[in-house]
Amino acid sequence: MNSINSLSQGFAVQADVVRADTVQVVQEASGLFSWTWLLIALPLVGAAVLLLGGRRLDRTGHLIGSAAAIGSFVVAVALFIALLGESGGERSYLVPLWEWFNAGGYEVRVDLLLDQLSMAFVLLITGVGSLIHIYSIGYMEHDERRRRFFGYLNLFVASMLLLVLAADYLILFIGWEGVGLASYLLIGFWQHKPSAAVAAKKAFVVNRVGDMGMVLAIASMLVVFGSSSFEVVFAGAGSGVTTGWLNAIGLLLLLAACGKSAQFPLQSWLLDAMEGPTPVSALIHAATMVTAGVYLVVRSAAIYDLAPEARTAVVVIGAITLLMGAIIGCAKDDIKKALAGSTMSQIGYMMLAAGLGPAGYAFAIFHLITHGFFKANLFLGAGSVMHGMNDEVDMRRFGALRAAMPVTFATFALGYLAIIGLPPFAGFFSKDKIIEAAFAENILIGICALLGAGITAFYMTRVMLLTFFTSKRWADDAHPHESPRVMTWPLIGLGALSVAGGAGLLYIGGGIVDWLEPVTGEEHHDLPLPLALLIALTLTTVVAGVALAWFMYQRRPVPAVAPAGNPLVTAARRDLYGDAVNEAVLMRPGQYLTRSLVYVESRGVDGAVLGAANAVGGLSSRWRRWQTGFVRSYALTMLAGAGLVVIAMLLVRLP
Amino acid sequence: MNPTSYLVLATLLFTIGAAGVLLRRNALVAFMSVELMLNAANLAFVTFARMHGNLDGQIVAFFVMVIAAAEVVVGLAIIVMIFRTRRSASVDDASLLKL
Numbered sequence: 001m002n003s004i005n006s007l008s009q010g011f012a013v014q015a016d017v018v019r020a021d022t023v024q025v026v027q028e029a030s031g032l033f034s035w036t037w038l039l040i041a042l043p044l045v046g047a048a049v050l051l052l053g054g055r056r057l058d059r060t061g062h063l064i065g066s067a068a069a070i071g072s073f074v075v076a077v078a079l080f081i082a083l084l085g086e087s088g089g090e091r092s093y094l095v096p097l098w099e100w101f102n103a104g105g106y107e108v109r110v111d112l113l114l115d116q117l118s119m120a121f122v123l124l125i126t127g128v129g130s131l132i133h134i135y136s137i138g139y140m141e142h143d144e145r146r147r148r149f150f151g152y153l154n155l156f157v158a159s160m161l162l163l164v165l166a167a168d169y170l171i172l173f174i175g176w177e178g179v180g181l182a183s184y185l186l187i188g189f190w191q192h193k194p195s196a197a198v199a200a201k202k203a204f205v206v207n208r209v210g211d212m213g214m215v216l217a218i219a220s221m222l223v224v225f226g227s228s229s230f231e232v233v234f235a236g237a238g239s240g241v242t243t244g245w246l247n248a249i250g251l252l253l254l255l256a257a258c259g260k261s262a263q264f265p266l267q268s269w270l271l272d273a274m275e276g277p278t279p280v281s282a283l284i285h286a287a288t289m290v291t292a293g294v295y296l297v298v299r300s301a302a303i304y305d306l307a308p309e310a311r312t313a314v315v316v317i318g319a320i321t322l323l324m325g326a327i328i329g330c331a332k333d334d335i336k337k338a339l340a341g342s343t344m345s346q347i348g349y350m351m352l353a354a355g356l357g358p359a360g361y362a363f364a365i366f367h368l369i370t371h372g373f374f375k376a377n378l379f380l381g382a383g384s385v386m387h388g389m390n391d392e393v394d395m396r397r398f399g400a401l402r403a404a405m406p407v408t409f410a411t412f413a414l415g416y417l418a419i420i421g422l423p424p425f426a427g428f429f430s431k432d433k434i435i436e437a438a439f440a441e442n443i444l445i446g447i448c449a450l451l452g453a454g455i456t457a458f459y460m461t462r463v464m465l466l467t468f469f470t471s472k473r474w475a476d477d478a479h480p481h482e483s484p485r486v487m488t489w490p491l492i493g494l495g496a497l498s499v500a501g502g503a504g505l506l507y508i509g510g511g512i513v514d515w516l517e518p519v520t521g522e523e524h525h526d527l528p529l530p531l532a533l534l535i536a537l538t539l540t541t542v543v544a545g546v547a548l549a550w551f552m553y554q555r556r557p558v559p560a561v562a563p564a565g566n567p568l569v570t571a572a573r574r575d576l577y578g579d580a581v582n583e584a585v586l587m588r589p590g591q592y593l594t595r596s597l598v599y600v601e602s603r604g605v606d607g608a609v610l611g612a613a614n615a616v617g618g619l620s621s622r623w624r625r626w627q628t629g630f631v632r633s634y635a636l637t638m639l640a641g642a643g644l645v646v647i648a649m650l651l652v653r654l655p
Numbered sequence: 656m657n658p659t660s661y662l663v664l665a666t667l668l669f670t671i672g673a674a675g676v677l678l679r680r681n682a683l684v685a686f687m688s689v690e691l692m693l694n695a696a697n698l699a700f701v702t703f704a705r706m707h708g709n710l711d712g713q714i715v716a717f718f719v720m721v722i723a724a725a726e727v728v729v730g731l732a733i734i735v736m737i738f739r740t741r742r743s744a745s746v747d748d749a750s751l752l753k754l
Contacts, residue, residue: 628750
């Protein structure tokens with residue numbers, strides 16, 4: 001508690017820091033930049049053609065889908081080169097398209113914003129996305145629904161591009177939901193498996209919880225600022241809005257980010273999402289979907305800069321998820337689930353960095369991009385291993401595969417070296433920057449980040465050893481073989497990026513920090529300890545993690561069936577009881593609530609209505625016996641009535 | 656002669672008529688009893704007109720006579736039809752208007 005208080009005080013001081021040295025000018029797009037919409041249109045048209053085209057496109061569908069993604073990448077590269085030609089403060093272009101609606105004083109325009117931040121995302125999404133498309137041609141070759149798969153992939157890419165290019169939170173939300181839909185369709189792509197259908201549903205439902213945060217955040221923006229466009233909201237955040245509102249919006253946006261980025265407490269869908277085909281996992285974890293939350297936080301920098309409590313929450317959530325994901329990754333025997341735990345952990349790093357404010361935004365994006373390279377590499381490598389091993393995912397059934405699939409091994413090793421953060425591979429630069437920034441901010445957060453790096457080294461070494469080293473533990477009918485070239489070439493490309501991506505992005509032409517500075521601002525803190533010592537400390541932790549894994553898995557025989565572990569291992573195997581907590585805290589009380597509501601409805605509401613009807617019916621069937629049909633009894637009744645009237649009149653002495 | 660005697664006679668006639676309607680089963684007798692009640696009322700009206708010295712009661716008596724004549728036409732027709740179809744004029748037999 002104390003540390004959190006001091007943390008927020010630290011933020012309160014920072015809020016006074018000027019955000020950017022160069023003032024960003026948003027210009028009306030012209031020339032090449034007015035073609036930005038092509039980025040989204042190409043994959044969107046691809047998706048429409050593939051999904052509506054029917055069986056006649058079965059033979060060419062994968063080529064159309066890949067061409068759409070690659071076309072989008074070519075446009076992205078052209079735009080990037082054009083942006084490089086501008087000076088630092090003038091790289092932001094607003095591309096007005098049309099007015100969506102104008103009602104009740106709110107005007108929402110479909111505009112695209114192409115600036116340094118969206119450009120970085122667009123390059124990652126289309127670049128890594130294209131490689132995954134190409135890889136999928138080989139991976140899904142024997143699936144008779146391959147055309148549809150490529151249609152969904154295109155839809156996924158188009159939604160994500162809309163998400164990062166939107167210049168209005170409402171438009172961003174369309175992309176946000178599109179990503180949710182596409183992930184649902186892809187995770188449940190093999191819907192004949194009940195587990196895949198359930199996983200897709202789970203991902204969708206958990207994401208809806210996050211989306212509620214998004215909806216409420218947009219509603220708050222409309223109330224407070226009268227608009228949801230970036231321009232108005234960011235300008236309004238700095239002038240005369242109470243910190244309470246900003247914190248509320250910040251926390252709601254964080255809830256949304258938690259859903260999409262699988263951060264604690266909405267992390268449970270990510271591990272189940274491994275039911276989808278492996279290229280989908282690569283796409284979700286590297287280029288689209290889980291990066292959306294980090295994008296949202298960094299894009300909303302203007303809000304978070306002035307909302308210290310919300311930022312503290314982002315840091316804390318990031319730190320918790322970072323450790324949770326890493327611990328889960330240590331215990332999983334399913335290679336894809338181990339990698340999924342790793343994604344949670346790495347996204348936790350990014351959230352942590354994003355929560356540090358201007359000191360961390362650029363590093364969050366930097367790590368996001370390098371992570372995109374090596375995580376896509378690792379997932380596609382895992383897919384290649386599964387491809388050669390009859391879709392086996394249990395690492396206890398792998399072992400000694402390096403000779404059987406040399407290219408997969410080599411590229412996987414590059415991704416492995418990148419993620420554990422050994423120099424000069426990509427992860428070293430990006431993760432080290434985050435650990436530095438975390439230490440500069442708060443020693444406790446720094447230690448969390450450092451510990452995470454050690455655990456990362458441990459579980460990734462475990463994956464590496466169990467899969468490619470140790471002894472053969474293959475199933476009897478397994479004949480491991482190298483994957484076809486259409487799958488290995490994307491691996492080689494991503495492997496190269498895993499090697500060179502980090503240093504390249506950090507140092508070439510001023511690097512990504514300078515590139516993003518007009519959007520995110522920049523800020524330096526004094527480290528509490530010398531930089532060289534910190535790097536040494538990080539590397540020592542990493543080496544310790546690797547060594548521990550080496551002694552545990554290489555030096556001892558690996559049992560084919562997972563041995564019973566200590567309570568922590570059991571907990572990690574069960575996702576640290578994330579599902580159990582969800583069931584106990586949300587599902588069961590929810591079920592009790594609905595059941596009791598049903599009871600109230602059937603007994604209370606229905607009881608009152610049906611009871612009244614039955615009472616009227618029962619009384620009527622009694623009272624109708626008075627209708628005997630005998631004229632003389634009616635006459636007697638009339639006489640009695642008349643007598644009563646006369647008596648009453650006499651009693652009250654009516655004149 | 657004291658007009659109160661006429662009122663006593665009217666009351667007696669009305670009571671006989673009411674008892675006839677309630678107690679007799681034959682539709683024709685019941686019908687005649689109804690006529691007796693109407694005429695008892697007529698007698699009371701005329702007596703009151705005499706007592707108060709105006710014509711209001713006599714005018715009402717004429718109306719009652721006209722109504723009674725019309726009622727006889729309709730009522731007798733119904734009774735005849737019932738007798739034709741059921742071969743009986745008992746009001747207790749015609750008790751079908753019930754569940």
